[in-house]
Amino acid sequence: MEKPVRRKGDAVTIHEVARRAGVSPMTVSRVINGNSNVRDTTRETVMRAVRELNYTPNPAARSLAAAQGTRIALIYTNPSGAYLSELLVGALAGVSRTAAQLVLDTWDNVSPAAERAAARKLAKSVAGVILPPPLCESKAILSELVAAKVPVVAIASGRFQANISCVRIDxxxxxxxxxxxxxxxxxxxxxxxxxxxxxxxxxxxxxxxxxxxxxxxxxxxxxxxxxxxxxxxxxxxxxxxxxxxxxxxxxxxxxxxxxxxxxxxxxxxxxxxxxxxxxxxxxxxxxxxxxxxxxxxxxxxPIASMAESSIELLLRSIRQRPGETRIVVDHVVAHELVKRDSVAPPRKS
Amino acid sequence: MEKPVRRKGDAVTIHEVARRAGVSPMTVSRVINGNSNVRDTTRETVMRAVRELNYTPNPAARSLAAAQGTRIALIYTNPSGAYLSELLVGALAGVSRTAAQLVLDTWDNVSPAAERAAARKLAKSVAGVILPPPLCESKAILSELVAAKVPVVAIASGRFQANISCVRIDxxxxxxxxxxxxxxxxxxxxxxxxxxxxxxxxxxxxxxxxxxxxxxxxxxxxxxxxxxxxxxxxxxxxxxxxxxxxxxxxxxxxxxxxxxxxxxxxxxxxxxxxxxxxxxxxxxxxxxxxxxxxxxxxxxxPIASMAESSIELLLRSIRQRPGETRIVVDHVVAHELVKRDSVAPPRKS
DNA sequence: TTGCACTTTGATAGCGCTATCATTACGCTC
DNA sequence: GAGCGTAATGATAGCGCTATCAAAGTGCAA
The missing domain is CATH 3.40.50.2300 (Response regulator)
Known part of the structure; x- marks a missing residue:
C-alpha cells in the first residue's frame, strides 16, 4: 500500500465552502477573518458551510497572500530561563496552527542603549514580539518597540503597562x-x-x-x-x-x-x-x-497556556488593519496552589 | 517616519536571483533545493547570486507550491525532559530558516501497542520525526515509522541503528x-x-x-x-x-x-x-x-546544535525524490568536559 | 553527418488565499 | 421615485514558489 500522494485533494478549500454557501470565495474569506461588512445572515450561512465541511484555512496560502511575513520573536535572557521550555512548548503550540514562525533570541545586554539598539533592529524583522520578564520591564525595549508599532505581549509580567498587552497571573x-x-x-x-x-x-x-x-x-x-x-x-x-x-x-x-x-x-x-x-x-x-x-x-x-494565548493575541494584533486602534488587553489567567510534600504544621517547641 | 508598508518589496524573490544569475527562476529553485540535474557551473553562478543578494526562500510560498506540509514532529516524554528547552531552542533554530513547521507532542505511553498506534497515526500527519531518548530506543515506534517511510532522526541516542539516522556524542x-x-x-x-x-x-x-x-x-x-x-x-x-x-x-x-x-x-x-x-x-x-x-x-x-543538525538532516531526507535510496547517517558530534567546582583531590584519610 | 538517448533548462500553470477595485444592493433624503 | 451615499458582494490579479512537461543542448554510435 503506497502512501497517498500528498499533492492535491487532501484538504477542503475556500472555494468548496463558497460554493456550498452560495457565495464568492472572497465573502468566505471575509467571514473567517472576522471582517466587518458582511451581513449577519450571510455570515451564518458561511459559518454553517465551514462547520459542515470542517474547513480549516491553509496557513501557508494565507500568509503568502497576505504578504505578512508573520515572524514572531520570543526574546529571553538566561536568568529567567527556568521555565523556558514550558514557554517554548506553549508558544510552539500557538504557532503551529498558523503560518506564523517563531524566532528565538537571547539578549543579555546590560545597558539600556544596547537594548534600545537591539529592539530597534528587531522591530524591522518581525511582526510581533513576546517578552517574558525581566525584559518586559525594560522601558528602553518597550518604548522602542511601541514606537516602531510592533505589537508586543508581555508574559508573566507582574503589572499591566500602558500600550502593552499582557498575559499574567495575579x-x-x-x-x-x-x-x-x-x-x-x-x-x-x-x-x-x-x-x-x-x-x-x-x-x-x-x-x-x-x-x-x-x-x-x-x-x-x-x-x-x-x-x-x-x-x-x-x-x-x-x-x-x-x-x-x-x-x-x-x-x-x-x-x-x-x-x-x-x-x-x-x-x-x-x-x-x-x-x-x-x-x-x-x-x-x-x-x-x-x-x-x-x-x-x-x-x-500555567506558562504554556499563557504563551499560547500570547501568540493568539499577537496574531490578532498583527492581523489588524492599519487604521484601527491597537488592541491592548490585560489578560489575567488563573493560577493554582499545588500542594505537595514540603508543608506540615510547625513542630511543637 | 512611517514604517514602510509591509506589503511588497521587502524581500528578495527568486526572480531577482534568477535575473542576476541569468537563468530562469526554475533553475534557481532547483539549485536551492539541492536538486540534481543542474550543471555545476550553473549551480555556482546561482549560488553566487543567492549569496550576493542574501536571498532566503519564502517559506509560505514554498510550502504552498510544493503542497508539502513540511511538518516535523518532535516527540518527547517527560522523564527525558531535562534538556527539553535546549532541544527546542536548537530545533527551532534549524526550522526557522526553512518552511518547515515544528510540532511537539508528548507520549507517555507505556505499552508498545499504544506506541505503535501513536506512531502510525503520527506517520500520516508529518513529514519527519525527531526522537530523543528513550523514545528512540523503542522498537515499536521505530519500526512503525520506518514502515511508513517517514524519515526519523534519533538524537542523543547511544548507538546507531539500522535505517535510522542518528545525531549523538560518543x-x-x-x-x-x-x-x-x-x-x-x-x-x-x-x-x-x-x-x-x-x-x-x-x-x-x-x-x-x-x-x-x-x-x-x-x-x-x-x-x-x-x-x-x-x-x-x-x-x-x-x-x-x-x-x-x-x-x-x-x-x-x-x-x-x-x-x-x-x-x-x-x-x-x-x-x-x-x-x-x-x-x-x-x-x-x-x-x-x-x-x-x-x-x-x-x-x-551540545544538544542545541545537535537538534539543529537533526532538522537539517531530516529536511534533506524529506526533500529527496521518491526513487532515491534513503539517506541514513550516523553523525557523531564532539562533546566537552566542563570542569567546574565539584572535583578536588581525595582527602587524605 | 544523422539519429537517438539522455541531461539540462525554460515556459506555463497553478498551490489556496487575500488586496484591490468594480459592481450591485440597500437605505435614506428631498 | 429620482438621486445620492454607504454597505455588501464579486471579479480579477497576484503573493513567491514548484510540478509538469516541452524544448533545447550534449554526447556518442553508426
Whole structure:
C-alpha cells in the first residue's frame, strides 16, 4: 500500500465552502477573518458551510497572500530561563496552527542603549514580539518597540503597562493565598525570601504575603524577610540568614522555586527535616519543584497556556488593519496552589 | 517616519536571483533545493547570486507550491525532559530558516501497542520525526515509522541503528575521559551511579567508566556501582548506599546531572563538604549542573546544535525524490568536559 | 553527418488565499 | 421615485514558489 500522494485533494478549500454557501470565495474569506461588512445572515450561512465541511484555512496560502511575513520573536535572557521550555512548548503550540514562525533570541545586554539598539533592529524583522520578564520591564525595549508599532505581549509580567498587552497571573492574590495556606497550618513565624527587585512580580508577591499576614492580625517581622534574586545561590544565602536566627522561622516562603529548593538544601545541611522541622514553599512550579525531595508545594503559573494565548493575541494584533486602534488587553489567567510534600504544621517547641 | 508598508518589496524573490544569475527562476529553485540535474557551473553562478543578494526562500510560498506540509514532529516524554528547552531552542533554530513547521507532542505511553498506534497515526500527519531518548530506543515506534517511510532522526541516542539516522556524542569516550579526569586527581575509589537501563547510552557510559579503570590497572569494585534511573530520586538512594559503606568512595560519577545533584545533596546532609570530602561529577550539562552549589563538573552534550543538525538532516531526507535510496547517517558530534567546582583531590584519610 | 538517448533548462500553470477595485444592493433624503 | 451615499458582494490579479512537461543542448554510435 503506497502512501497517498500528498499533492492535491487532501484538504477542503475556500472555494468548496463558497460554493456550498452560495457565495464568492472572497465573502468566505471575509467571514473567517472576522471582517466587518458582511451581513449577519450571510455570515451564518458561511459559518454553517465551514462547520459542515470542517474547513480549516491553509496557513501557508494565507500568509503568502497576505504578504505578512508573520515572524514572531520570543526574546529571553538566561536568568529567567527556568521555565523556558514550558514557554517554548506553549508558544510552539500557538504557532503551529498558523503560518506564523517563531524566532528565538537571547539578549543579555546590560545597558539600556544596547537594548534600545537591539529592539530597534528587531522591530524591522518581525511582526510581533513576546517578552517574558525581566525584559518586559525594560522601558528602553518597550518604548522602542511601541514606537516602531510592533505589537508586543508581555508574559508573566507582574503589572499591566500602558500600550502593552499582557498575559499574567495575579501574583498578589496567589502569594496571599499561599501565605494563607501556611497560616492555616498554624505557622506564625514565616520567613520570606524576596525576588529580584528588577521585576514587578517580586514586589507584588511580597505585598500579597504582607496582606495575608495583616489580615490574620500578624505583624510582618522584617528580620524574617530576606532579599533574594530568584537564583539558587541567593536562596542559599537568604535561607542561611533566616535559619541562623535565635528563633528561626517554622516556615519559609521563597518567591520562586529555585530559592525554595535552596532553602531545603540549607535545612538538610543543618540536620533539619522538611517538612517536619521546617516547611518550605516556592512559586512558579518549574521542573525543579518536582525534582527536589521533598517535592515543593508551590504556585503554578500555567506558562504554556499563557504563551499560547500570547501568540493568539499577537496574531490578532498583527492581523489588524492599519487604521484601527491597537488592541491592548490585560489578560489575567488563573493560577493554582499545588500542594505537595514540603508543608506540615510547625513542630511543637 | 512611517514604517514602510509591509506589503511588497521587502524581500528578495527568486526572480531577482534568477535575473542576476541569468537563468530562469526554475533553475534557481532547483539549485536551492539541492536538486540534481543542474550543471555545476550553473549551480555556482546561482549560488553566487543567492549569496550576493542574501536571498532566503519564502517559506509560505514554498510550502504552498510544493503542497508539502513540511511538518516535523518532535516527540518527547517527560522523564527525558531535562534538556527539553535546549532541544527546542536548537530545533527551532534549524526550522526557522526553512518552511518547515515544528510540532511537539508528548507520549507517555507505556505499552508498545499504544506506541505503535501513536506512531502510525503520527506517520500520516508529518513529514519527519525527531526522537530523543528513550523514545528512540523503542522498537515499536521505530519500526512503525520506518514502515511508513517517514524519515526519523534519533538524537542523543547511544548507538546507531539500522535505517535510522542518528545525531549523538560518543558516550563511551566521554565517560572514559571523565573517569580519567577523576583518576588524574588521584581518586581510586570511585562510586558509579548507572543510568536507566532502558537507554543504550547508560550502558555505553558505564562501559567507558570500566574501560578507563581497566586502563589504569584498577579493578571495578562492583559494590561501588549502583543502579540509578536518571532521576533525582534514584540518585538520592544510590548515593545513600554508596556513602553508607564502611569505606565510602572519594568520588562519585553519576551518569547524569540530576543524579549528581542528588549525590551532592546527600553528601551535604551527612556533613560532607563537596568537593573537599567528596568529589561529584555528572553528565549532560543540563541547567541543574549550574544551579546547585558547588557547580557540577560534567560532560557537555551540545544538544542545541545537535537538534539543529537533526532538522537539517531530516529536511534533506524529506526533500529527496521518491526513487532515491534513503539517506541514513550516523553523525557523531564532539562533546566537552566542563570542569567546574565539584572535583578536588581525595582527602587524605 | 544523422539519429537517438539522455541531461539540462525554460515556459506555463497553478498551490489556496487575500488586496484591490468594480459592481450591485440597500437605505435614506428631498 | 429620482438621486445620492454607504454597505455588501464579486471579479480579477497576484503573493513567491514548484510540478509538469516541452524544448533545447550534449554526447556518442553508426
Amino acid at each position: 501574583d498578589f492574590r496567589a502569594s496571599r493565598e499561599m501565605t494563607e495556606h501556611l497560616l492555616g497550618f498554624g505557622h506564625t513565624r514565616i520567613g520570606y525570601i524576596k525576588g529580584n527587585p528588577n521585576q514587578t512580580a517580586s514586589a507584588l508577591r511580597y505585598e500579597g504575603f504582607q496582606a495575608a499576614l495583616a489580615e490574620a492580625g500578624l505583624a510582618v517581622d522584617t528580620s524574617l524577610v530576606q532579599q533574594g534574586y530568584f537564583t539558587y545561590r541567593s536562596g542559599l544565602e537568604a535561607a542561611e540568614k533566616l535559619l541562623n536566627r535565635k528563633r528561626p522561622p517554622t516556615a519559609i516562603f521563597a518567591s520562586n522555586d529555585d530559592m525554595a529548593a535552596a532553602a531545603i538544601s540549607v535545612a538538610h545541611r543543618r540536620g533539619l527535616e522538611v517538612p517536619r522541622d521546617l516547611s518550605v514553599v516556592g512559586f512558579d512550579d518549574t521542573p525543579i519543584a518536582t525534582t527536589v525531595w521533598p517535592e515543593l508545594t508551590t504556585v503554578r503559573q | 558516550d563511551f569516550r566521554a565517560s572514559r575521559e571523565m573517569t580519567e579526569h577523576l583518576l588524574g586527581f588521584g581518586h581510586t575509589r570511585i562510586g558509579y551511579i548507572k543510568g536507566n537501563p532502558n537507554q543504550t547510552a547508560s550502558a555505553l557510559r558505564y562501559e567507558g567508566f570500566q574501560a578507563a579503570l581497566a586502563e589504569a590497572g584498577l579493578a571495578v569494585d562492583t559494590s561501588l556501582v549502583q543502579q540509578g534511573y536518571f532521576t533525582y530520586r534514584s540518585g538520592l538512594e544510590a548515593a545513600e548506599k554508596l556513602l553508607n559503606r564502611k569505606r565510602p568512595p572519594t568520588a562519585i560519577f553519576a551518569s547524569n546531572d540530576d543524579m549528581a545533584a542528588a549525590a551532592i545533596s546527600v553528601a551535604h546532609r551527612r556533613g560532607l563538604e563537596v568537593p573537599r570530602d567528596l568529589s561529584v561529577v555528572g553528565f549532560d550539562d543540563t541547567p541543574i549542573a549550574t544551579t546547585v552549589w558547588p557547580e557540577l563538573t560534567t560532560v557537555r552534550q
